[in-house]
Amino acid sequence: MINATAVYIDGYNFYYGRIRGTRYKWIDMVALFHRLVHEQDPDSQLTLVRYFSAFCLARFSTHGNASTIAQDCFLRGHEARHGARFQKTMGTHTHDRSGTKMPRYVDGVAFDRNDRVKAWKLEEKQTDVNIALAMYRDAASGAFSQLVVCSNDSDVEPVLRAIKADFPHIRLGVITPRRPPEEGAVSHRNMMSSLSVNAHWARSHIRDEELAACQLPDRIQTGKKPIDKPSHW
Numbered sequence: 001m002i003n004a005t006a007v008y009i010d011g012y013n014f015y016y017g018r019i020r021g022t023r024y025k026w027i028d029m030v031a032l033f034h035r036l037v038h039e040q041d042p043d044s045q046l047t048l049v050r051y052f053s054a055f056c057l058a059r060f061s062t063h064g065n066a067s068t069i070a071q072d073c074f075l076r077g078h079e080a081r082h083g084a085r086f087q088k089t090m091g092t093h094t095h096d097r098s099g100t101k102m103p104r105y106v107d108g109v110a111f112d113r114n115d116r117v118k119a120w121k122l123e124e125k126q127t128d129v130n131i132a133l134a135m136y137r138d139a140a141s142g143a144f145s146q147l148v149v150c151s152n153d154s155d156v157e158p159v160l161r162a163i164k165a166d167f168p169h170i171r172l173g174v175i176t177p178r179r180p181p182e183e184g185a186v187s188h189r190n191m192m193s194s195l196s197v198n199a200h201w202a203r204s205h206i207r208d209e210e211l212a213a214c215q216l217p218d219r220i221q222t223g224k225k226p227i228d229k230p231s232h233w
Contacts, residue, residue, distance in 0.1 A: 003146045003171065005044045006138050007033045008131050010151035010177075011053030012124050017152055017177035024211035025233040026074070030082045032206075032214040036175055037148055040201060044146060047085065048138075051078070052131050054091040054124045063232055070230035080222045089134065091126030132159035139167045148173035152192050160198035174202040181205070 009029060019025050034046045056071050063070070078086040099118035103111060131149065136159055138144055147163065147170060149156055160172055174195045196202035220227040 003041060003044045004144045005037055005046050005146040005148060006048040006050065006144045007037065007046065008135055008147070008149045008151075009033070009049065009051045010127060010131060010149075010153060010156075011051055012127060013151045013153055014177040015053075018179065018206055018211075019177075022208075022211070024208070024215065025070075026216050026218075026229045027211060028081070028214045028216045029078060030086055032210065033148070033150070033175075035210060035214060036203065036206070037146075037173070040173065040203065041146075047144070049082070049086050050131075050134055051075075051086065051088045052091070052127045052134075053088070054127065066230065066232060070233060073227050073230055076222075077216055077220045077227045080220055080227060081216065089130045091124060091130060128153065128155040131156060135159050136163060139163045139170055144170065146171040146173065148175060149195075150175045150177055152176045152178065152195070154192050154194050157192075157194045157198060160195065164198055171201075172199040174199040175206070176202070176204050178205045180207055 019027065029051060030046070030049050033049055037044045037046050056067050075088055078088075101116040102119045103113060104115045104117050131151070135147055135149065139147060149160070149172075151174075160174075163170060164172060176192070176195075216229065218229045
């Protein structure tokens with residue numbers, strides 16, 4: 001029996017949990033999650049990948065305008081390569097222009113709520129609610145027999161619980177964007193048990209070799225101007 005499957009990727013969580021600081025930023029999301037879902041269940045047919053994030057802000061980015069161009073190339077490359085099989089939903093960023101008072105961190109010194117400094121606090125907005133709405137509406141549509149979310153954010157828990165209760169025939173999966181644990185190392189970012197307990201199956205990490213095998217071509221032809229892999233990626 002073929003299981004029509006949709007995947008929901010928390011882009012911010014995926015980037016900071018698994019991709020940042022690696023050589024694998026030019027990842028083909030559709031190819032990667034096709035591989036991971038098929039490995040879990042060979043009868044799965046990945047028909048839709050939904051990607052959720054926010055457009056980066058050049059003034060807060062390490063590479064300035066080059067970062068915004070890179071993100072645009074990444075998204076357009078997926079749309080050119082996969083068409084309607086890849087769909088993006090972009091939220092927004094907010095920041096307090098006057099600065100936000102945060103407790104000062106001093107190594108080896110206990111937290112002192114009275115010792116605060118002003119800092120820029122950049123927050124991504126709408127991603128969690130956009131994921132929840134998309135998952136629930138897709139569940140209600142009857143188009144899918146399996147929904148898989150890639151996140152390690154406990155904010156996803158309520159929609160998993162709701163779908164599990166309201167659509168018990170739908171199979172739920174969780175893929176955590178984490179590196180494989182190193183032998184003898186203590187992980188600082190464990191898999192959220194609140195997610196796995198509300199899913200039929202869960203995968204705790206994504207391996208380097210899986211990322212390496214699912215990279216976009218360095219140049220993506222579009223019929224017009226080609227899309228090239230960003231030089232700093």
